[in-house]
Amino acid sequence: MPDFEVLQVEAKTGDVVGSLPVTGIQYGEALNAAGSATVGMPLDAADPDTLVPGRTALVVLRNGEPDWGGPVWTATADLVQGTLTLNASGWHSYYAGRVMHDGYKGAKDQALLLTDWYRACNDEGGIDTDTSQLTTTGRVRTRAWTKYELKTVADAISELAEEDGGFFLRYETYWRAPGRIGNRVLKGSGKGFPFALTHRVSCDVSDVRYDASALATRVYAVGADNGNGTRLVGIADNQLDIPVKQVVTTFSDVKSTTVLVDKARAIAAAGRAPVAIPSLTLYPGLFTPSDFTPGDSGAVQIDSGYVRVLDDFVVTERKTDIDVNGTEMTSLSLANKELFVSGD
Structure with missing residues (x-):
């Protein structure tokens, strides 16, 4: 039976505060999303001066190695039962609270776009996400947002991952040094199961x-307003033996027809079969x-x-x-x- 331990960590620095006396652990990861964890512990074992939602992160160790990590966003204290329940989300959840306040404009390989966005967050009081494992693919993508749009970094990353020619995105929690936890972002196509x-x-x-709700014979990806009452549109088709079924999705901040076609193709790929x-x-x-x-x-x-x-x-x-x-x-x-x- 494996040994499990839950660490209380400073989200900003990765410094380990200590081990928590947990009574139950549930944690998980989701494709191109944050995932979550819920941990229970005795109410009188928590230090309110150091265990603070938004400041604290949890790391689940399995046989001494980090298996999951992310910031604590909510906590529920049950004074009748004498328990404290901590609710955390994976590292990606942090980037839902970071915006491109200076705007952004670039036409680069997917990996270089990601590197730009993570570096900007790291340089301004972030969680120091390691991007050293991001490798270029030759898939150049164009992105442009003004400072007035305040595009969230999490949305920008997820949209890049999920469009046509995208990738699978996940975070790995690791020992950066003794007593210090790190997090790194990985992208790729996944590996095969050990066996069926x-x-x-x-x-x-x-x-x-x-x-079958996502089935589509034609997909329209509708973009930004051109300023004259018209909008950019990307279109993709599926040849399916079903009655005509059209899907319309709006991406109001996209100002490139090429990007909209990529998004339409990704939606069409998901609509080829039940x-x-x-x-x-x-x-x-x-x-x-x-x-x-x-x-x-x-x-x-x-x-x-x-x-x-x-x-x-x-x-x-x-x-x-x-x-x-x-x-x-x-x-x-x-x-x-x-x-x-x-x-x-």
Whole structure:
């Protein structure tokens, strides 16, 4: 059984304040999003002078190595039960509170755009996100916002990741030095599963949700106002054997038709087929949580009545629960791999 520990950390510096006496841990990561963690602890074991939402971060150690980290944003004190519940989000959540107050304009490789944005935040009192693992891909993208738009960095990053020719984005928490935690941003296409996940062999599939709401024979990505009552539009089509179904999405701060076409293509890629979304729990002891990070993909096999699945899926969310006895349970949410195959 793995050993778990939760560290209280200064979000700005990464300095470890101490170890928390937790009574339960739940944490997880989400594809191109922040993920979250919830930790319970005795009320009288918390120091109100140092454990402060917005200032404090939590780091979950698994066998001494960081497995998750992020800032604490809310805390609930239950005076009847004598418990304190800490709610944290992954490092990406911090960038929802950073804006491009001077505006931004650039036409660069995706990785260089990201580096610019993270560096600007790091230089002005940020959380010192390491960008050294970002590598160029040759995919040049154009971005332009005025200082009056106050574009949030989190939105800029997520939109870049999710458009046509985008990437999977995640954060890694690591030991920067003894007693000091760091966080780094990674992008890529994910890795393969250790082996196929089979219902009632290596996992239990609790449910499979089917969703055709995103199907689209034509996608319109509507951009900024040209100033004369017209708007820029990017269009992408799917050849599907269904009744005509059109999807319109507005990106009011996008001022480039090329960018809008990229966004339309990404939406069209997600609308090529109905989505099958399995949720499953891994059998304990067969895997470690890091075997399945958001963006990883592999085969899933289910043969149970109406549900007959043998296909490749991408992990969109991973959650790990540790109870008071230290028992670890990891659950995954997945989506068809075809949804992530863009026009590029």
